[in-house]
Amino acid sequence: MAGAPIEALQRVPLFADLDVDEVGQIARLFKERRFHAGDTVIQEGSGGAAFFVIDSGEATVSVGGSERATLKTGDYFGEIALIDEGTRTATITAASDLVCFGVTFWDFRPLVEHNGVIGWKLLQSLAKIYRDARQR
């Protein structure tokens, strides 16, 4: 089956304001990616190409060499790099064999550029995330 499960993406705050059809359009852009235990999924400081949602397995999050968190099924990472093309702020390492669904900005950006409704809703989600971050 092509794409990521829609329900996995509906949990991501960035997509919170999208309806199921709109999430479905984005879900179809995702591709499965597998990692072996110990593989580096993303490296702190590198350019970011893709956003990932974990389908199965676990991953550890490290910043500056210090372990900060464990990610599990349903967790996601790298979504901001889809938009700002910035560098990765953490290293994520597969703690077990890991199955993710990922989308690159080459696939994501054209969809958003051609669909103003999705673009506007994403902007609103980002504004909420930003507002929450400022208030903390």
Place this chain on the structure above:
Amino acid sequence: MKEVVSLVEAADTSLFGSKAVGLGQAERDGISVPPGVALSGDIVEAVAAGEEEEIERVVAAVRPLGGPLAVRSSAVDEDGADASFAGQHLTLLNVPSWEHITAALSEIWWSANSDSAITYRQRVGLFTRPSVGVVVQALLDPDSAGVMFTQNPVTGADERVIEASWGLGEAVVAGLVIPDNYRIASSGEVLERTPGLKKIAVRTLPQGGTVEEQIAPELRERLCLDDSQLAELNQLADRCDQVYGPARDIEWAIAGGALYLLQCRAITRAG
């Protein structure tokens, strides 16, 4: 365009990448290469995306190759430059069979779309979407293999320099053995035969992967190429000069009594 063709038909670098077209050109010019197929960048992406119809097309093309397989990325040229970008030259040796081809193609697609590949592209000012074709070939189980320079890479002299060992060429390329060393004048005269110390051979495993096999003591310092094989290698060098141009770095293998070209690229001169 989502294309899968036999290697001899691969002629468009914008679809299949330079590695596939290079091997296709060799085959069109009568040079033996392991049997294989070329996949366009678009069909590789379709397989990575899980598109069932395209997966079936690829499986149907790959199944006749049997197993195991060598699956090599073939980066699509951009702006006429040699596409030697980080993460785009992933090669998967000893993929057990067609049943594993989807996973192999997914891994290759992601290597071309990885963070490191993107970082490199951003650094060199390339903001276009990468496209990676793939070459799938039957993986040989060679008696001997190695590398050949069609021009001396150190002195530039007009002679062939050959390094050879038992089994897969990985033993030579990865520096796992001291290989035999041969020099042949372009006329065919053998100028040097220096046996190496070949304690191991790299062999394929039926279930995938490779193993280092101990070589019998009496074979470790025995030359693994005879004069007729050296003559064939010299002829291969002549043909590669004609097809690809001078100063080539060739990977070759001898399996079942036949000599095959595995890869051919320009020499990077030492020093």
